[in-house]
Amino acid sequence: MTSENWSAVGSWATVAVAIVAAIVALRQVREARIARDEQAQPNVVMYTEPMEGDWQFLELVIKNFGQTPAFDIEVSLDRPLQVSPDHSAASIGNVALPSRIPILAPQQEWRALWDHAPSRSKVEGIESVHKGELTYRGERKKRQHWYAPWQTDFDVYRSPVELDFNLLKNTRRVDRKTVHDLAKTLDAHLASAGAALAEIGATLESYSVDEHKGIWVYPASPEDERASREEQARLRAEDLRRTREVADAIRRQLIPRESASPDVQDVPQHASPQVSEPDSEESGSGEVSDDVEPHDQPNS
Incomplete structure (x- = not known):
């Protein structure tokens, strides 16, 4: 081969290397863009988690693990989530799920109680495994392409859902x-x-x-209060004794005087007073002897 042929081969080889390099660069740019979009998109997941206060209760959680908000979150399951009855007379019920969650910010979650494991184990015929799908959209619109410049819909994401209440069945856990x-x-x-x-x-x-039927609070110690009350009782008894002695002395002084004074007889109110006859001298007739009988006056 002549030098011109070798020069042409070299030129074509350079062109091929440039084309391969361009293809690799474009692929890397595309992968970088996809990775950037994936990091920027929301990532909403539905799962179950034991309650922090009591691990016998299982909760439903819908959480956004992404870096951007998620909008219009909707859950679709193959059948309703069943919950054990609240009391013996009730029947198996269903867990109330929202038909649509408007928005979940990054690291924000929706949480609700599913059921109590010991109560659920006593119920027969209750479904524990559920499958479905979770759909939501991001805050950015779809990337417009040259073949569809009119497309303005938002990116819609989907994540599978599989809930099983029996995942913690027959397990042990340290009570914290x-x-x-x-x-x-x-x-x-x-x-x-x-x-x-x-x-x-x-x-x-x-x-x-x-005082003896209530509760009294004293600022002093019990011994001091008891001694004070005993002293007060002793003083009251001493005063009473002195009062009695004075009363007895007064009574002894009054009793002899009452016995020495003559008795005064009361005159009845109905008795008339006695009137004495006047003497003979006052009447002018001299003394009349008891031996001389009085003469009868002649009849006139």
């Missing part, structure tokens, strides 16, 4: 105390304290004002 348990303990203590205070209040209301 949390703030929720502390709050329940405090509520129990407050309830018992309230009942005790109510009982104390009722007891206090039943007391009267009598």
Whole structure:
């Protein structure tokens, strides 16, 4: 081959290398754009999770793990989620799911209680496995292409859903105390304290004002208060004894005087006073002897 032929081969080889490099660069740009779009798009997932306060309760969670908000989230399942009855007379119910969630911000979630594991294990014929799909859209519109410049719809994303309540069946877990348990303990203590205070209040209301039937609070110590009360009782007894002695002395002084004074007889009100006859001298007739009989006056 002549030098001109070799020069032509080299030129074509350079062109081929340039074409391959361009294709690789375009592919890398495309992959970078896809990765950027995937990082920027929302990522909404529906799953189950035990409740933090009590792991016997299972919760439903719809969460956006993406970097951008998700809009118009809709859940479609093969059959309704069933929940165990609240009491013995009730029947199997369904979990209320929203027909549409308008928006979920990044790391925002929707959470609801599904069921209680011990209660659910006592019910027969309840469905525990559910499958479905979760659809949502992002905040950006679809990328317009040269063959469809009129296309202005938003990007719609889909994620599969598979819920199984029996995933934690026959499993064990360490019971860990949390703030929720502390709050329940405090509520129990407050309830018992309230009942005790109510009982104390009722007891206090039943007391009267009598000192021996009520509750008295003294600022001094019990020994000092007891000694003070004993001293007060002793002083009251001493005063009473002195009062009795003075009363007895006065009584002894009054009794002899009453016995020495003559008795005064009361004159009955109905008795008439006695009138004495006048003497003979005052009447002018002299003394009349008892031996001389009086003469009869002659009849006129």
